[in-house]
Amino acid sequence: MSYNIIKVTLLSGLLLLATGSSAQVKHRDLLQNKYGEDQIRKVFSGREPWKPFPQTVAEWKEKLPDSVVSRLIKNGEGALKENFQNIPATVALEYVRTGNRVNYEGLSFVKRNQLYDLVLAESVEGKGRFTDQIVNGIWSICEESFWGIVAHVGMQKAGSGLPDVSDPVVDLFAAETAADLALADYFVGPQLDKVSKLIRPRIQEEVNRRIFVPMETAKYGWMGMGNPEAKLNNWAPWIMSNYLVATLLLQKDEAKKLKSINMAVKITDQYINGLGDDGACEEGPGYWSAAGGAVFDVLNVLHDASNGSIDIYHEPIIQNMGAYIYKTHIAGKYFVNVSDAHPLVNPDGVMIFRFGKANGDKQMASFGSWAYHQYGNDMGSGKERFRNTRALYNLFALNEVAKYSPAYTDIKDAWFPDVEMMITRLPGGLFLSAHGGHNGESHNHNDVGDFTVYADGDPVIIDIGSGTYTSKTFSNQRYSIWYNNSAYHNLPTINGIQQKDGTEFTASAVQYQAGKTPALSMNIEKAYPATSGLKNWKREIRTTRQGQIEIKDSYAATTTVKSLTQSFMTVCLADLTEPGRIIFTTAHGKRVLLSYDSKLWEVKKEKIALTQPEDELLKHSWEQKDIYRIMFTAKDAPETSTLHYLISK
Numbered sequence: 110m111s112y113n114i115i116k117v118t119l120l121s122g123l124l125l126l127a128t129g130s131s132a133q134v135k136h137r138d139l140l141q142n143k144y145g146e147d148q149i150r151k152v153f154s155g156r157e158p159w160k161p162f163p164q165t166v167a168e169w170k171e172k173l174p175d176s177v178v179s180r181l182i183k184n185g186e187g188a189l190k191e192n193f194q195n196i197p198a199t200v201a202l203e204y205v206r207t208g209n210r211v212n213y214e215g216l217s218f219v220k221r222n223q224l225y226d227l228v229l230a231e232s233v234e235g236k237g238r239f240t241d242q243i244v245n246g247i248w249s250i251c252e253e254s255f256w257g258i259v260a261h262v263g264m265q266k267a268g269s270g271l272p273d274v275s276d277p278v279v280d281l282f283a284a285e286t287a288a289d290l291a292l293a294d295y296f297v298g299p300q301l302d303k304v305s306k307l308i309r310p311r312i313q314e315e316v317n318r319r320i321f322v323p324m325e326t327a328k329y330g331w332m333g334m335g336n337p338e339a340k341l342n343n344w345a346p347w348i349m350s351n352y353l354v355a356t357l358l359l360q361k362d363e364a365k366k367l368k369s370i371n372m373a374v375k376i377t378d379q380y381i382n383g384l385g386d387d388g389a390c391e392e393g394p395g396y397w398s399a400a401g402g403a404v405f406d407v408l409n410v411l412h413d414a415s416n417g418s419i420d421i422y423h424e425p426i427i428q429n430m431g432a433y434i435y436k437t438h439i440a441g442k443y444f445v446n447v448s449d450a451h452p453l454v455n456p457d458g459v460m461i462f463r464f465g466k467a468n469g470d471k472q473m474a475s476f477g478s479w480a481y482h483q484y485g486n487d488m489g490s491g492k493e494r495f496r497n498t499r500a501l502y503n504l505f506a507l508n509e510v511a512k513y514s515p516a517y518t519d520i521k522d523a524w525f526p527d528v529e530m531m532i533t534r535l536p537g538g539l540f541l542s543a544h545g546g547h548n549g550e551s552h553n554h555n556d557v558g559d560f561t562v563y564a565d566g567d568p569v570i571i572d573i574g575s576g577t578y579t580s581k582t583f584s585n586q587r588y589s590i591w592y593n594n595s596a597y598h599n600l601p602t603i604n605g606i607q608q609k610d611g612t613e614f615t616a617s618a619v620q621y622q623a624g625k626t627p628a629l630s631m632n633i634e635k636a637y638p639a640t641s642g643l644k645n646w647k648r649e650i651r652t653t654r655q656g657q658i659e660i661k662d663s664y665a666a667t668t669t670v671k672s673l674t675q676s677f678m679t680v681c682l683a684d685l686t687e688p689g690r691i692i693f694t695t696a697h698g699k700r701v702l703l704s705y706d707s708k709l710w711e712v713k714k715e716k717i718a719l720t721q722p723e724d725e726l727l728k729h730s731w732e733q734k735d736i737y738r739i740m741f742t743a744k745d746a747p748e749t750s751t752l753h754y755l756i757s758k
Contacts, residue, residue, distance in 0.1 A: 134340055134382040139421045140374045140411075149370055152415045159357045159414045162501055164296060166235040172505060178233050185230020185239050188223040193242075193249040198271055204259040205269050208580035208722060213259040217282065220250060221289050222494050232296040240300045244308060247293060247301075251315045256283035260580070264329065277319040279327060281347055285495055287320045288351035291358040292497060316359055324352065324372065325365075332376050340383035341376070342551045343392060343400035347496075349373045350406035354498050357414055370411075377407045381426060385527020388429025392552045393450025394437040395574070398457060399495075401430040405464045406499050412467075422468040431464050435476035436523040437532065437542075440566030442484075445532060445542045447559075449552035449575035451730045452568065455487075456480040459503040462510045472520075479517035481510045522627055529619050533627040537656030537758050538565040538699070545619040545631040549612030555588070556598045557608060557616045557636035558648045562658060562756055567695035570599055570703075570756070571678050573736065577726040590723050595636075597717075597738060601662065602674045606641035614638075618647075626652045634664075642668040658756040670746035675710075677703070677741070680734040685712055691739060704755040710741040 144152070163169045169178060196216045203209040224246035231239035255262060255272035257280035263269040264278040277283070290312045294301070301308040331348065333339025356369040381404065390397045408427070411419040421427060434456070437445040446452045462477025464470075486503060494500075522533045529545035543560035552575070562570040573592040575582075581590055588610060591597050595608035608614060616631040628651040634643045644665040651659045662675075681693035681701070688707035694700055705712070717736040719727055727736065 134338055134379070135386075137382055137424075137426065138378045139381060139424050139426070140378050140419070143421065144374065144419050146367075146371050149374065150367055152418055153367060153370060154363065161410075161413055161498075162296070162505075164232070166233060169233040173233075174508070177504060177507060181226075181229045181233050184226040185234075188226040188230070189239060189242055191223060193220055193223065193246050195249070196253065201255075201259045201262075201271055204262075204580055210258065210260045210578060210580065217253075217258060218494070220246065221286060224250065224293060225289055225494070225497050228293045228296050231300065237300065240297065240304060243293065243297060244301065244304050247290065247308060247312060250286060250290065251311050256286040256319055258282050260578070260583075277323055279320055279323050279329065279348065279352075280331075281344060281495075283319060284348040284351035284355070285497075287316045287355040287359075289497060290316060291355040292501075295358050313359060313361075316355055320352065320355060321360065321365070321369070324369065333379065337379060339379070341380040343380075343390075343396055343403060345376050345380040346403035346407050347399050349377050350403050350410065350496065350498065353407060353410045353414075357410070373407065374411075377404060380404065381430075384426060384430070385525075386426060386429065387433075387525040387527045388426050388431075389433050389525040389528040389530065390430075391448065391528060391550045393447040394434060394444035395446055395450030395452075395454050396448075396552070397434045397437075398454075398460070401433060402457070402460060402464070402499075403496070404430060405460070405467070406496060409463070409467070409502060410498065428468055428470060431468055431470055431473050433525070434461060435473055436520055436525075438476070438519055439540055439542075439563050440519075443563065443566065443568065445530070445561065446572050446574045447530070447544060447556065448550055448554050451574045451726075452571065453730055453732070455484060457499075457503070458482070458484060459486050459506050459510050460499055462513065463502065463506050466509075474513065475515075475517045478510055478513040479515045482515035522623065524621050524623065524627075526621070529616060529621075529629075529631070531621055531627060531629045533652060535652055535656040535658070536654070539563070539656055539658060539701075539756070539758060540566075541650070541652065541658055543629045543650045545616030545629070545633075547612050547615035548608060548610045548636060549614070553610055554593045554598065555595045555608040555610055555614070555636070556600065557595075557614065558600055558631060558633040559595075559598045560650055560660070561599070562701070564693075564695050564699045564701050564758060565697065567697055567699060568680055568731075569693050569695060569701045571680060571731075572599075573597060573678055573727065574730050575726070576723040576730075579722050581723060590721075591717075592723075592727070596674075596676055597678060599677050600633075600675070601646070601664075602672075602676070603637060603641040603643055603646075603664075603666070604668075604671050604673075606637055608633075608636045609638045626654060628652060642666045642670065656758065660754040660756075662752040663750075664752075665749045668748075670743075670748055673743035673746035675741040675752070677739040679737050679739060680731050681737075683714055683737060683739060685714060685739075696734070699758065702755075702757050704757075705741070706753065709743060709745075709750075709752065711744055712739065712741050714739050 194216050200213050227239045227243045254274050261280040262272050265273050265276045267273040294312050328335040331344035353373045360366040390400045442453045444454045458477045458480030462474050465473030465477050524531050532542045534540050540563040548555045561572050596602050614636045616633055617635055619631040622628040630649040632645055632647050634646045637643055644667045646664040649661040681695055684692040691703040714737050
């Protein structure tokens with residue numbers, strides 16, 4: 110999030126991350142209407158402790174294949190070789206000194222991964238050889254000054270910098286930590302007691318102090334500052350999924366437990382209330398796992414802990430929320446990317462399969478099975494391993510998903526009216542996505558009217574996506590990062606003026622045409638500030654029966670148009686030698702033609718130099734391909750004109 114920034118700036122960045130835009134919410138209150146406080150009390154009062162997973166070696170072996178048990182033990186053996194690292198104060202300070210948050214996160218995330226691997230290995234093996242190192246991990250985490258990440262220290266009253274141990278706050282990763290410690294207590298509690306009777310009380314004390322007590326009076330940005338009309342971001346279900354697990358496993362006070370369950374229900378409802386009926390994820394498919402997927406985590410825990418009595422899986426918006434992930438699939442690991450989402454997503458096939466089975470969506474279950482058979486189940490690998498309760502539930506679905514048919518056919522067309530996004534597959538192999546929307550979205554990029562084109566599963570005209578998060582990302586310097594701006598999307602720049610951020614900068618007169626030749630039209634004039642001199646800019650993106658894509662821009666200005674440019678972003682080799690024709694060659698050698706009027710435009714290409722800290726992740730996102738901007742500059746721009754582009758294989 111930001112370089113040397115003051116507290117006010119950081120907090121505004123966190124608000125952007127946590128609450129999204131101020132769009133009106135729709136009070137569905139699906140959970141509360143069916144399962145109000147009285148119903149929650151009836152379901153959860155006086156129940157036996159929740160036991161979602163095996164707690165003995167025999168139970169594990171009964172429920173999991175030997176190969177999976179062996180893998181869990183192997184993961185634990187790997188973790189046993191590493192010591193738990195402390196996080197130096199100077200590493201925490203890097204965030205305000207240089208903007209780097211990666212080094213802190215590396216130490217924090219790896220520590221929690223180690224503990225999780227050790228706990229599962231000991232639970233499935235039961236020989237005691239992992240126990241001492243588990244104790245070291247628990248103690249090390251309990252000794253930390255802050256359970257969140259350094260980028261979120263600014264949530265504290267003291268602001269960013271070193272954390273204030275007297276002011277614990279609940280962010281994504283504090284909640285993750287609470288759930289991890291609750292699972293450790295659940296799986297190996299008796300073994301911990303044999304080492305010392307003080308370890309489990311320490312877990313209880315730290316989770317209570319850092320999570321349960323703050324949440325009793327919490328009014329965080331991610332929960333709308335207590336405002337039920339606020340539109341919430343993916344933080345809400347992500348945190349609630351972990352908060353529920355910690356509550357159900359650790360909270361001993363029944364009245365407080367019931368209050369916490371009701372809070373989780375209300376906050377999850379409020380997140381769902383902020384979505385459109387189409388269930389689309391405003392941050393894009395790359396965030397779906399931590400958004401719609403996190404809602405599924407909440408619903409799954411509630412369903413399991415209530416013995417199936419809490420169930421809203423078949424509500425239309427939950428159905429649509431699940432379907433979003435397969436409707437936005439392009440090919441392989443490529444998904445439509447908007448806002449901060451990345452183009453490459455490693456889909457959690459087992460979770461998607463479980464979601465599809467739960468809500469009765471056979472298409473979703475098939476997509477999950479396809480993803481599992483294509484990419485397997487990593488069972489927890491890599492630095493950024495979150496949502497460990499989900500990973501545990503996945504383990505017990507492995508047999509079923511492995512036997513399920515992996516046959517899957519991507520849908521041809523989709524329209525998401527609330528986020529104003531279309532996708533379509535054309536005869537001949539082109540794929541098109543386009544959207545209207547506004548520039549006040551959560552994780553916003555200024556990109557109203559943008560579109561992307563793939564050919565036979567390879568990117569041709571792209572949305573860059575987001576790079577590495579630094580202190581700039583969610584600060585008042587967000588739009589100093591090049592890829593967040595319209596000049597680096599497939600959009601025009603008028604009189605040197607780009608689109609502006611804010612909900613008022615929006616598309617209007619948006620119309621989607623379904624059928625054999627899907628099309629999307631809109632006026633994007635309002636996405637630009639008045640200083641651009643625009644009167645209107647109608648963009649039409651149409652498909653043809655021949656499998657072509659036509660872009661038609663009709664504009665009128667109120668003043669002289671001194672300059673006009675149009676950008677096209679690509680990772681393809683691009684041949685500009687013939688006027689009026691640009692030939693893109695994809696990674697697999699497919700050729701795509703972009704035709705334009707050479708009388709109107711001068712065209713050049715520029716290679717984007719990826720030299721800034723924010724650029725690092727882009728190299729991975731585009732598989733080390735060079736990124737180019739094809740820049741069209743008008744030779745003479747009248748006050749009124751119509752511009753045409755044609756894309757074909």
